[in-house]
Amino acid sequence: MAGILVYALHDDEGNFNKNSLGAISEAAKLAGEIGGEAAALVVGDIADDACAGLGNWGAAKVYRAKSVPEGLAQPIVDAMAKVITENDISYALFGGGLLGFEIGAGLTARLNAGVTMEVTEVKVQDGKLVAERPILQDSEIADVGYVSEPGIIISRLNAFDAKESGGTAEVVDVDVELSAWSTKATMVQRGEQRGADVNIEDADILVGGGRGLGAAEGFKLAEELAESMGGAVAATRAVVDAGWYPYAAQIGQTGKTVAPKLYLAAGVSGAIQHKVGMQNSENILAINKDPNAPIFEFSDLGVVGDLHKIVPKLTEAIKAKKGG
Amino acid sequence: MPAVAPSEFPPPFDSADVIGPPTDPADERIEVGVAIVGGGPAGLACANKVMQLLEDEPELTEKLGEVPVAVIEKGKVAGAHLLSGANMRPSAMEELFPDLDKSEWPVYQEVTKDAVYLLTSGKALPLKPMPPNFKNHGNYVTSVSKLGRFLSDKAEEAGVYILSETAATKLLVEDRVVKGVRSGDRGRGKDGEELGNFEPGSDVVAKATVLAEGTVGHLSYAAYDYFDLHGADPMRWELGVKEVWEVKEPLDRVIHTMGWPLRKAARHNEFGGSFIYPMGEDKICIGLVVGLDYTDATFSCHDALQLLKTHPFIEKILEGGKRVAWGAKTIPSGGYFSMPKRLAVPGMMIAGDAASMVNVPTLKGVHYAMHAGMYAAETIVETLKKDIDSVNFEAYDEKVHNSLIEKEIYESRNMRQPFSKGFFLGGAIASAMTVTKGNFPGGHWSQEDDAEHAMDLGKAGDMYVKPDNELTFNKLDSVFLSGNATRDDAPNHVRIQTRVPKEIAQTWVSMCPAQVYEIPEDQLQSQAAEVDVHVTASNCVQCGAITAKGGRLTLPEGGDGPLYQET
Numbered sequence: 001m002a003g004i005l006v007y008a009l010h011d012d013e014g015n016f017n018k019n020s021l022g023a024i025s026e027a028a029k030l031a032g033e034i035g036g037e038a039a040a041l042v043v044g045d046i047a048d049d050a051c052a053g054l055g056n057w058g059a060a061k062v063y064r065a066k067s068v069p070e071g072l073a074q075p076i077v078d079a080m081a082k083v084i085t086e087n088d089i090s091y092a093l094f095g096g097g098l099l100g101f102e103i104g105a106g107l108t109a110r111l112n113a114g115v116t117m118e119v120t121e122v123k124v125q126d127g128k129l130v131a132e133r134p135i136l137q138d139s140e141i142a143d144v145g146y147v148s149e150p151g152i153i154i155s156r157l158n159a160f161d162a163k164e165s166g167g168t169a170e171v172v173d174v175d176v177e178l179s180a181w182s183t184k185a186t187m188v189q190r191g192e193q194r195g196a197d198v199n200i201e202d203a204d205i206l207v208g209g210g211r212g213l214g215a216a217e218g219f220k221l222a223e224e225l226a227e228s229m230g231g232a233v234a235a236t237r238a239v240v241d242a243g244w245y246p247y248a249a250q251i252g253q254t255g256k257t258v259a260p261k262l263y264l265a266a267g268v269s270g271a272i273q274h275k276v277g278m279q280n281s282e283n284i285l286a287i288n289k290d291p292n293a294p295i296f297e298f299s300d301l302g303v304v305g306d307l308h309k310i311v312p313k314l315t316e317a318i319k320a321k322k323g324g
Numbered sequence: 325m326p327a328v329a330p331s332e333f334p335p336p337f338d339s340a341d342v343i344g345p346p347t348d349p350a351d352e353r354i355e356v357g358v359a360i361v362g363g364g365p366a367g368l369a370c371a372n373k374v375m376q377l378l379e380d381e382p383e384l385t386e387k388l389g390e391v392p393v394a395v396i397e398k399g400k401v402a403g404a405h406l407l408s409g410a411n412m413r414p415s416a417m418e419e420l421f422p423d424l425d426k427s428e429w430p431v432y433q434e435v436t437k438d439a440v441y442l443l444t445s446g447k448a449l450p451l452k453p454m455p456p457n458f459k460n461h462g463n464y465v466t467s468v469s470k471l472g473r474f475l476s477d478k479a480e481e482a483g484v485y486i487l488s489e490t491a492a493t494k495l496l497v498e499d500r501v502v503k504g505v506r507s508g509d510r511g512r513g514k515d516g517e518e519l520g521n522f523e524p525g526s527d528v529v530a531k532a533t534v535l536a537e538g539t540v541g542h543l544s545y546a547a548y549d550y551f552d553l554h555g556a557d558p559m560r561w562e563l564g565v566k567e568v569w570e571v572k573e574p575l576d577r578v579i580h581t582m583g584w585p586l587r588k589a590a591r592h593n594e595f596g597g598s599f600i601y602p603m604g605e606d607k608i609c610i611g612l613v614v615g616l617d618y619t620d621a622t623f624s625c626h627d628a629l630q631l632l633k634t635h636p637f638i639e640k641i642l643e644g645g646k647r648v649a650w651g652a653k654t655i656p657s658g659g660y661f662s663m664p665k666r667l668a669v670p671g672m673m674i675a676g677d678a679a680s681m682v683n684v685p686t687l688k689g690v691h692y693a694m695h696a697g698m699y700a701a702e703t704i705v706e707t708l709k710k711d712i713d714s715v716n717f718e719a720y721d722e723k724v725h726n727s728l729i730e731k732e733i734y735e736s737r738n739m740r741q742p743f744s745k746g747f748f749l750g751g752a753i754a755s756a757m758t759v760t761k762g763n764f765p766g767g768h769w770s771q772e773d774d775a776e777h778a779m780d781l782g783k784a785g786d787m788y789v790k791p792d793n794e795l796t797f798n799k800l801d802s803v804f805l806s807g808n809a810t811r812d813d814a815p816n817h818v819r820i821q822t823r824v825p826k827e828i829a830q831t832w833v834s835m836c837p838a839q840v841y842e843i844p845e846d847q848l849q850s851q852a853a854e855v856d857v858h859v860t861a862s863n864c865v866q867c868g869a870i871t872a873k874g875g876r877l878t879l880p881e882g883g884d885g886p887l888y889q890e891t
Contacts, residue, residue, distance in 0.1 A: 237812060241860060247813070253804070254812050254862070271800040292790060294798075 002036040002090035002149075004129075005083060007103060008054060008062075009095075010070060012190055014046055019095030021057045022160035026122065027093050028058025033124040037061065039089065040169070041080055043068040048171055055169035057162055062169045063087075065176045071190050073099060074182035077106035082176055084111065090149045091129055093122075096157040104154040115152040116144040120159050129153065157199065200249055205231025206260045208251060208278065209239060212267015212288060212307055216244035221311045222266055228318040234258065236274050252277035266307045270295025287311065327778035328825050330874025335819035337876040339546035345498045346506070346527040356485070357388025358704055359504050359530035360395045361492040361543060363402030365468065366676025366693035366700075367536030368475035369420055371395050373701030375482035381705060387712045388531065393484045395476070396505065396528065398491040398882050403472030404807075405538075405866060407566060407653040407891040409599050409611065409687055410468045411435065411460050411578060415728075416694030421478075430474040431464040432603040437577035441637065443584040448637035451582075455751070456758045457685040457736070460578050465601045467568075467609075468690060469651075469888040489883035495535075495543045495672075496527060497550065501715050502671030504529035505543065510881050514813050531712065532704045533672040536697060539654045540868030541678030542879050553664035558773040559680060560658035560740075561872040562596060563625045565837050566611035567802075568603065568649035568890050569642055575602035580687075581638075582751075585631045585787060586614065592784075593777065594618045595743040595750070598632055599687070600641065607648070608641065609891075613687075615657060615740070616774040616872040621830040622785030626652070626837035630796040631788055642795060650797075650805040651891040652837040654868040655689070656680040658771060660730070660737035667724055668717040673700045683732055685739040685754060692729045699723040735762040741769035774872040779827040785834060799839040803863050807887030808838070810862040814884060818864060820875035822857045829857045831873055838863045840870075 004027040009017040020040075027038035037060035042051055044066065051062040065079040080092060080103065092107060094100035101117065108115040116131040120141075123130050131144045131153050200206060207229075209222040219233065226233045235245040237252055251258055253273040263281035268274060270286070270293055278284070279298060286299040287307045296302040303310060346353060358374055360367040371393050378385045378392060385392055399405040417429055438460045441448040476486055487507075494506035504527065511522035535544045539561065548554050579600040586594040596614035603609055612629040632638060655677070656662065662680045667673055675681070676693030683689065703720040724730055739757050743750035756764050791798045818840060820832065832841040840863045847855040864877075865886045871877050 238860075241812060250812075253809055271798075272804040273800060276804075294793070297793070 002034050003088055004031050004036060004038050004091045004093055005080065005089045006038065006040045006059070006093050006095070007076065007080060007100060008040040008042050009097070009099060010042070010044070010046065014050055016054070017095065017097070018162055019097060019157055019160075021162035022158070023093050023095035023155065024054060024057040024059050025163040025165070026160035028165065030122055030124060030129060034127050034129065036090065039063060039087075041065065041083055043076055043079060044070045051171045052168050055167035056164050058165050058167070059169040060167070062171050063174050064171055065174050068176050068178070069187055071099065071187050072185055073102040073106050074185070075176075075178050076103050077110055078178050078182050079174065079176045080107050081110045083174060084150050091151045091153060094154040096155050096159065101154055104152050108152045111150060113150050113152050114146045114148060115154065117154045119153050119155045122153060200232050200234045200251070201256055201258055203232040203258070204261045205229045206234045206258060206263050206281075207231055208234040208236065208263060208265045208268050209245065210236040210265065210268030211238050213239065213244070214267075214308070218267070218308075219245055221308065221315075225264070225266070225311050225315045225318075228315045228322070231260075231262070236268055265295055265299070266311055268295055269293045270298065327780055328827050329776050329778045330828055330831060331773060331775035333821045333824050333828055333874055335821065335874070335876040337819040337878065339549040342493065342543060342546045343495045343497050343550050346496045346503060346529060348527040353527040353529045355389055355391070356394040356504075356528060356530045357392040358394070358532045358534065359528050360393065360534045360536055361505055362536040362538055362678070363395045363397035363399070363476055363486060363488070364406055364472055364536060364538050364676065364693065365475065365690050366697040367395055367534065368402060368472065368479055368697070369416065369694035370534050370536060370675065370697030370701045371479040371484045372420060372475060372482060373698040374704060375479065375484060377701060377705040381709060384705065384709050384712070387708070391485050393479075394528065395479065395484060395486050396490050396492045396507065397486060397488045398879060399488060399885065400883050400887050401473065401488050402476035402486060403469040404887045405885060406469040406472045407564070407651040407888055408468035408690060409601065410466050410471070410690050411463050411599070411601060411687065412466050413463050413688060413691040416691040416698070420694060420698060429464065430470045431466040433465055435460040435463045435465060435578050438579070439577055440580045440582070443581050443635060443637065445584050446636065448581070448635070455755050457739070457754070458580050465578070465603060466690075467603070467890045469891050471690070491879040491882040492543060493525065493879050495547055496529065500670060502533045502669060504533055508879060508882060512815050512881070514815060516815050531708055532717065534697070534700050535672060535674045535678055536676050536693070537678045539656050539677045540871045540877055541674075542877075544674050544678035547669065547672070547674070548664055551669045553666055553669070555658070555662045555664055555680070556768065557658050557661035557771040559656060559662050560615075560617065560771055560774050561654040561868065562613050562615045562657045562684070563652065563654050563835070563837070563867060563869045564611050564613040565625045565629045565652045566609055566650070566891055567629070567647050568607060568609045569645045570606055570648050571608050571642060571645040574605045575600065575608045575641060578602070584635065585628050587784070590744065592618060592620055592782070593744055594620075594623065595740070600638070610638070610642070613655065615743070616654070616835075616869060617744070617772065617777050619777050619779055620782030620784040621779040621827045622782055622834050624785065624788065624834040624837075626799055626802065627788040628784075630791065633795050634789055639795065647797065647805065649888070649890050650802040651886060651888050652865055652867040654872060655684070656682050657684045657740055659684055659740060660733045661768060661771065663733070666721055668703075668720045670715040671717075673703065673717050673720045675700050681729055681733065683736050685736045685758065692733070695727060695729055696724055699727065737762060738767070738769040741771055775874040779831045781827055781830060799837060800863075803838045803865065806838075806865050807889065808863065808865055808885060810864070810880065810884040812862050814862060814881055816859055816861040817878045817880040818859050818861050818870060818875060819878060820857060820859070820870065822859070823854055824857060825853055826855050828874065829855045832857060832870065832875070835869050835873060837867060838865045840864050
């Protein structure tokens with residue numbers, strides 16, 4: 001039996017990361033094809049119910065390492081290495097993210113394994129997993145197979161969809177002895193970084209939020225609109241500076257440069273410092289209550305009006321269109 | 325409500341905090357011969373002159389060690405933070421580089437024709453005879469940010485170490501002797517926390533230290549306090565905002581204007597004018613300079629310059645052209661009575677704008693700064709040659725005192741003050757002062773601190789135009805053109821009180837040419853007497869105006885701020 005182990009990341013409230021859940025669902029599907037089962041590794045003191053609940057996403061077994069802290073790579077490498085070597089596990093699958101990249105790389109080194117990064121799809125050939133990885137600036141796809149076990153597969157963010165299957169997982173506690181170097185770093189603080197899950201530089205559709213959103217809560221409108229279109233949310237410097245949105249989403253002179261197919265600017269004045277970060281977008285649509293806002297000078301379509309009224313209706317209309 | 329002055333809301337800043345003994349272990353200090361703070365005309369003239377003099381002093385050179393002269397410059401390169409008119413008198417360049425042909429000077433052209441106009445909202449009336457202080461025949465139009473690069477290259481060729489992207493944040497003083505400066509930390513976050521790329525500063529210890537920091541000198545003004553150097557009058561400043569334009573038609577003369585859009589009534593106290601200089605065949609620069617003792621909180625030098633450009637007389641000059649550079653800087657304008665009592669203290673000398681060496685009526689300062697730098701260089705070499713451990717540089721005071729620097733600045737010592745009587749009367753008195761070389765009416769017309777003038781919410785702001793992005797621009801467009809790309813998570817280096825009466829907050833919002841200060845929109849609409857001031861420090865181009873109007877500019881991380889190329 002060839003099992004697949006997934007690292008299931010959770011936040012401080014014990015909520016599992018959606019990319020981890022997606023990886024579990026993918027592992028369950030693949031395990032079925034190669035005649036194995038999907039397992040998840042959870043660190044920290046997570047309740048039995050919550051661990052067993054991962055069965056709903058496809059995990060048959062959940063290994064729980066209570067004494068291992070969440071969020072630091074090396075202790076988790078210790079835990080995963082132990083579970084992999086002591087059980088019948090042939091692959092480790094990660095749902096992406098910086099921590100997943102770091103743990104995956106550490107695990108690869110520890111177990112002298114083979115690794116594929118930035119994987120977008122996994123398929124089965126001759127009873128073995130083959131990872132698909134975009135290469136040459138995403139112009140070609142390379143198939144990567146493994147000559148030894150375990151094989152480490154680290155996907156891009158959002159590569160796999162989480163699918164509910166209604167099962168319950170068996171929970172197995174594991175004792176992990178941490179390596180000397182694994183205790184050198186301690187977690188001081190974990191912070192939530194909204195929007196950072198999505199690489200805004202790769203998004204085809206971006207909703208850029210500016211001061212016109214009024215407050216941090218206003219970003220909910222932008223997020224809902226982005227979600228309805230399958231896009232991501234970006235932000236201006238002013239709102240990042242005000243603490244309304246994380247720096248990872250900042251567009252402009254001192255932020256990221258993007259060129260999506262559609263850039264929808266909601267409450268963005270269009271100062272040159274922002275413009276240089278998004279002026280190459282294929283289509284620019286601006287909603288702003290100030291008819292004199294500079295953004296209208298380089299928008300393909302401009303709407304003068306109250307975004308707090310327009311955006312929810314637009315979101316609704318897009319959802320309706322997509323639904324129908 | 326009684327009128328309020330910015331000085332009633334002093335910044336949370338204590339100059340004593342930037343003075344102290346070296347803290348690095350003795351073997352970790354960076355030892356240099358001469359430490360010069362500031363890569364501008366004063367500092368770089370000093371550096372070049374020291375190296376020239378050392379050519380004949382092998383023994384002293386040996387004693388000054390591996391790094392005989394180091395220039396500590398906070399800009400990305402020398403020149404990055406320099407901005408001036410600039411219409412330079414040639415005397416200092418001639419003296420510093422006697423063998424250099426003028427064709428190799430970093431200048432655009434010699435001035436052969438000049439004119440002064442009084443502007444009304446629609447007309448330009450030539451002033452004849454021209455007020456004598458505006459005569460510029462034989463001077464050279466230059467860009468001081470190009471001049472800085474030129475002098476820096478020359479200095480490096482001569483063996484000077486230019487430590488760019490380095491802020492001198494602390495004056496090292498032990499037993500009341502200046503020992504050098506400490507460079508600022510790099511890689512701190514918004515709340516001062518150490519980021520991944522954190523690098524602590526270093527103590528740079530020297531046999532002689534020269535503060536040539538320019539206008540609003542961070543360490544110089546702290547030294548004024550510490551060594552009790554304040555002159556008879558407080559330091560005062562004007563704010564200059566300048567643009568460089570590519571134009572279709574070459575300009576054949578140097579132009580100065582007075583009057584519109586500044587208001588003539590004495591109660592507004594708007595003293596200043598514009599300059600328009602040719603820069604070769606295809607470029608000109610235009611700037612507006614206004615005294616920071618004005619009293620209308622809605623007055624904006626940046627926006628007044630935009631308005632000025634819409635005047636038919638000026639629009640014609642700019643017609644079909646394109647704005648290629650922008651910047652802003654204060655000018656010390658207190659003149660003779662604001663100069664420090666002494667220019668030398670044990671171990672240290674102060675030169676140039678940091679010591680208020682500016683002749684405001686003639687709009688001259690670059691050559692004074694260079695001459696002062698050279699006097700400091702001579703003093704250092706003469707003093708250390710006799711005794712390498714000497715810290716007595718008082719000879720520098722003597723040299724400046726007997727030079728054209730003090731003579732000329734003394735002659736115009738009272739010329740700025742009469743303008744508080746309104747434009748026409750003030751102009752008449754100032755002209756009389758010029759022709760009598762300051763003997764009429766003589767005496768000492770004393771001056772008030774810029775920040776002590778009460779501010780009111782007036783109507784200046786209503787005059788300004790909506791930017792059209794061809795002739796006129798908003799502040800953020802301007803900041804972008806300054807080359808400023810400071811990281812957003814840098815600590816705030818602007819010290820102000822952040823909850824103040826609306827008059828004070830509006831003063832800062834309007835005054836700042838780089839949109840550093842903002843009042844939250846909801847509070848702007850409200851009738852509340854006090855409002856919050858939000859500071860976007862990364863926009864700052866370090867003009868220094870905030871120090872004049874009740875705040876304090878301190879130094880951000882080295883390398884932050886504008887990257888002026890041709891201002």
